[in-house]
Amino acid sequence: MASILNLHALNKKKVVFIMGATGTGKTRLSVDLATHFSAEIINSDKIQVYKGLDIVTNKISDLDRQGVAHHLLGEVDPKADFTARDFCLHALKSIDYIVRSEKVPIVVGGSNTYLEALVEEHFFQFKDKYDCCFLWVDVMLPVLNSFVSKRVDEMVHAGLVKEVRGMFVPRADYTRGIHRAIGVPELDKYFRADTMVEVDDKSKEVLLQSAIEEIKSNTRKLVVNQLAKIQRLRNERGWHMHHINVTPIFEKCGDAANFEWEKVVLRPSLEIVSKFLGGE
Structure with missing residues (x-):
């Protein structure tokens, strides 16, 4: 029985997942790993899947991609209601394509609801087909x-x-498509006031600064929610996660920060992924 299980594990295809709250360096690590291994990246950020708003959604630039192919990044109609099921279907298609190309799929993004659906939904039978890191x-x-x-x-x-x-539209539905992005609904009051001649410039500036502070507040709330979901996936779903503390990089700058990144983040990650891909 043990030999059958081992054989089944060896037949599974390998998929690497990079998780974390917004702003932690997931994108940088994904490109670093993809350039070391023969890999392609699948975006799992539910807002970055949409076309447009590259600044608001903080999409990686073409230059920073370093020639690494990215899937599900800026591909979806901004007005579409792209669900977790939609993500799973598209991600599975991309994973299959990357594996058939004899490359490693690296799934990266902060939308943990999407990742949970992909890995845990029985319909997709992901765990039967793939080995996860x-x-x-x-x-x-x-x-x-x-x-x-x-x-x-x-x-x-x-x-x-x-x-x-x-892309501002009065009375937009901020529960659908790219309009859900943090940075869009917060500016609604400012844009509406900006078109009114009876609102003076000082009042408009107050509204703008209030919107910016709200964007910051909502981003911090997003971070807390993302961390809570990651911890739940680890504690309740039993996902074995390699925890990488990136804090030392944020406490340095310039060359010192890059050196710390190599030592604290990249080298351990390369070792973990190398062992994973080697089947150890």
Whole structure:
């Protein structure tokens, strides 16, 4: 019986998952791993699947992709209601394509509801077909909260408001499609006021700053929710996760931060994935 089980395990295809809250460095690690191994990346962020709003959704640039193929990134109609089931069907298709190309699928993103549906839904029989390696990229909450708030400021400086204004629709449904993205509904009051001549510039500026603070607050709430889901998947679903503490990188800058990334994050991750792919 044991030999049959071992043979079944050897016949399973390998899939690497990179999990973590927003802003923890999942994207960077996915590209680093994909350039070391023959791999392609599947996005599992439920907002980054949509076309458009590249600043708001913080999509990786073409340059930073380093030639690595990405799937389900900026491909879906912004108005579509892309469900967890839709994700599973598309992700399975991409995984099958990548495996048949004799490459390693790396699934990366912060939408843990999507990942849970993919791995746990009996309909997809994922566990029967695939062997999983879960990397959890983590940062201490106070450090991460500070970072995501600063990142919102950087996104505003990069043109977030102008980008959202370009797709603003009065009375939009903020429960569907790309309009759900943090950074879109928060600016609704400001955009509506900005078209009213009776609202003075000072009041408009107050509304804008209030919207930016709300974006920061909602991003921090997202982080807490993401961490809670990851911990539930580990504790209740029994997912074996390799926990990687990325906090030291956020406490440094420049070359020192890059050196720390190599030592604390990349090397251990390469070792974990190498053993996983080798069947050890």
